[in-house]
Structure formats: C-alpha cells, structure tokens
Amino acid sequence: MGSVRMKDNAPVITIDGPSGTGKGTLCSRLSRWLGWNLLDSGALYRILALLGQRAGLPVTDADGVAALVRERFPEVQFTGTGADDPVSVSLDGVDVGARIRLEDCGNAASALAAHGVVRASILAWQRSFQRPPGLVTDGRDMGTVVFPDAELKIFLTANPRERAKRRYNQLSAKGIDVNLAELAEVIAERDRRDTRRRLSPLKPAADAVIVDTSGSGKDEVFARVTQIISNHSDLGLNI
Numbered sequence: 561m562g563s564v565r566m567k568d569n570a571p572v573i574t575i576d577g578p579s580g581t582g583k584g585t586l587c588s589r590l591s592r593w594l595g596w597n598l599l600d601s602g603a604l605y606r607i608l609a610l611l612g613q614r615a616g617l618p619v620t621d622a623d624g625v626a627a628l629v630r631e632r633f634p635e636v637q638f639t640g641t642g643a644d645d646p647v648s649v650s651l652d653g654v655d656v657g658a659r660i661r662l663e664d665c666g667n668a669a670s671a672l673a674a675h676g677v678v679r680a681s682i683l684a685w686q687r688s689f690q691r692p693p694g695l696v697t698d699g700r701d702m703g704t705v706v707f708p709d710a711e712l713k714i715f716l717t718a719n720p721r722e723r724a725k726r727r728y729n730q731l732s733a734k735g736i737d738v739n740l741a742e743l744a745e746v747i748a749e750r751d752r753r754d755t756r757r758r759l760s761p762l763k764p765a766a767d768a769v770i771v772d773t774s775g776s777g778k779d780e781v782f783a784r785v786t787q788i789i790s791n792h793s794d795l796g797l798n799i
C-alpha cells in the first residue's frame with residue numbers, strides 16, 4: 561500500500577488502552593499491513609525494569625533506573641510478527657521478548673512508570689521511532705502525551721474478566737503456569753496504579769476513537785480498526 565502524504569513528519573497511529581485488550585496483536589498486524597514502523601512502549605518500560613533488575617536497583621530507585629537509559633541507550637528493535645506474539649524485542653543482540661513479558665517485569669515496569677524522571681528519560685527515545693513511512697505505537701499515553709498530534713488515535717477497552725482470561729491464555733500457551741484469579745487481581749492492581757497515577761494516567765485522548773474489544777476475536781478487531789483507518793482521510797493513505 562502506498563502513502564501520498566505531503567506533511568514533514570511521518571504519520572502516527574496511536575493504540576492505547578489497558579493490558580489484555582489486544583493492543584499488542586493489533587499493533588503488530590497493523591504495522592505489517594501498513595508497512596510502517598512499530599513501537600511497543602510497554603516493552604520499553606519492561607526493558608527498563610529488566611535493566612534495573614540486572615543492575616541490582618530496587619524499583620523505588622527511579623533516578624538510578626533513569627540514569628541507565630542515559631548511560632546505555634540500548635539498541636532495541638521491534639519486529640511485528642503478525643502472530644500472537646506482539647513483537648520480538650532484542651537487547652544487546654539477545655532476544656528478551658519472552659523474559660520481559662513475565663509478570664515480574666510487568667509489575668516492576670508499572671511501578672517505575674509512575675515516576676516522572678523515568679517517563680522523561682524515555683520520551684525522546686519513544687519519539688525517535690517516528691520515521692517514514694509511518695508509525696504504529698502501542699501504549700497507555702501515546703495519544704495523550706507522547707504523540708499528541710497523531711493523525712489517528714484509537715483507545716481499546718474490554719471488560720476486566722475477559723482481559724484476565726486473554727492474558728491467562730497467552731501465558732498458558734507459552735507454558736507459563738498462572739492462576740486465573742491471581743492474574744485477575746494483579747491486572748486489576750496494575751490498572752488501578754496506571755489509571756490513578758498523577759503523571760500520564762491511563763485515559764483516552766479527547767480525540768480518540770474508543771473501540772470495545774469485549775467479545776470480539778483478533779480478526780474482528782483488526783477488521784474494525786482497518787476500516788477506521790481506511791475511512792480516515794487525515795492519514796492521506798492510498799488504500
């Protein structure tokens with residue numbers, strides 16, 4: 561598919577929402593469909609959590625973790641697989657995709673993400689992914705803070721029970737042993753922290769299109785969103 565856009569900056573489509581709404585799979589498929597770059601911002605927070613853990617820093621040491629970004633801005637590459645795995649992520653040439661998706665990294669990422677110094681430390685890094693021909697970006701504050709001028713903003717929602725079940729299925733498929741009730745509680749706690757934090761709380765941008773994915777399979781969600789994209793003249797796409 562070709563782009564006929566004349567603006568200076570590459571166009572951006574932001575996909576925000578809580579975990580378990582299908583953002584990862586959707587972004588991966590969209591980036592392949594459009595032939596655009598992909599940024600999984602949650603993975604950046606998770607990588608920070610892993611770097612902090614490896615450096616022996618507690619999640620309360622926000623300054624220490626933010627300094628790690630400045631010291632060694634790691635070469636991170638996201639590749640949409642189009643399959644259920646949202647992206648493959650490599651750090652220092654080693655694939656850490658599976659490692660960072662474990663719940664300990666998710667929880668540490670969520671704790672670190674509440675600190676302004678940590679959020680500020682990766683702002684430029686996130687924006688550096690905006691390159692031609694375009695960017696599909698997955699996160700919590702992509703449309704509100706990181707790319708407020710994005711051409712199209714989508715906010716995915718789904719009811720909490722279904723989100724916990726999806727996460728459960730994802731982890732079980734990878735052979736990771738989890739308890740559904742405990743997982744639901746961990747997800748609810750992380751949602752509370754992400755929604756109530758003072759800085760960049762999880763909320764839809766005023767101009768976001770809300771897409772409720774409850775009861776919809778991946779193919780249906782992809783079809784609905786590609787329809788929204790096709791109808792969106794701001795993107796200047798030749799579809």
Ligand code: C5P
Pocket residue numbers: 579601602603605606666669670671673698699700701702750754
């Ligand atoms: O999306 P994912 O579950 O990988 O994100 C892990 C954590 O990183 C989230 O719970 C959230 O606290 C944080 N995050 C964030 N802002 C983003 C993406 C993720 O605060 N744009």
